[in-house]
Amino acid sequence: MADGAGRWGRRTVLRRAALLAGGAALGAAATSQTTWIADRRLPLAGGPASATVGNGHQQVGAGSVEVAWGVRTSERLVALTFDDGPRPQWTPMVLDTLEQHAVPATFFLVGERARQHAVLVRGRLGRHEVGNHSWAHHDLARMDAHTAYDDLRRSHDAIAEATGTAPRLLRPPWGHLGGAVLHAAARLDYRLVLWTLQMVEGEYPHDPVGHARRIVADVQPGTILLGHDVGTEQRLVALRGLPDMIIGLRDRGYTFVTVSQLLRHAVVV
């Protein structure tokens, strides 16, 4: 017990740094790289990488978080998802197309856009599900747990206000996931949702039909498919091909479900 807490913490940092430097730098062989990393003071608790906060009881909702990329199933179910909305340019067009084909989808909304453009989605999400995609599309994986929680809570409230439904799902921007995001998600009782397949608009410039054919071929049972109803003009390739995609997947025997329905393995008739 001769070492004080500070010295113990310093030793731990140095040992971790040595391991990071390749494991051969312990003791006298420590390199300048080791020292440099040690001086960075890896945060042992707190910071974006840590999923623990403080020394008191952890406030983490139900106490666990599920992370889903997709579902392994033999049933031909697919969940269509759209990130980054709502915005006036394309969100209404996407909602119109989904309505015409009676296809449910899941929209991961950006909180400040939901507040600003609530009129676009109000009353139009009956068959759809909404998820939280952060307040302003900043990188949650660079925030500590308190900051990430504040961001997501603000977004949660804005989405609930705009849509009348409190989101139960979180998709962090770019799929960036640190410990702090897990902690914040646990506090909000969210399920974390990523994806198993995404639109590849850049590979099919000005070819909505070709792009749709590619996606239809690549979907497998249990796929969570990532698209965007906001972004550069290039993304229109996927959105203009949406009817072909829907028809093509139905021809292959697929049923469209929301993410939560997919996660329950429910067959929607």
Ligand SMILES: [Zn+2]
């Ligand atoms: Zn996004």
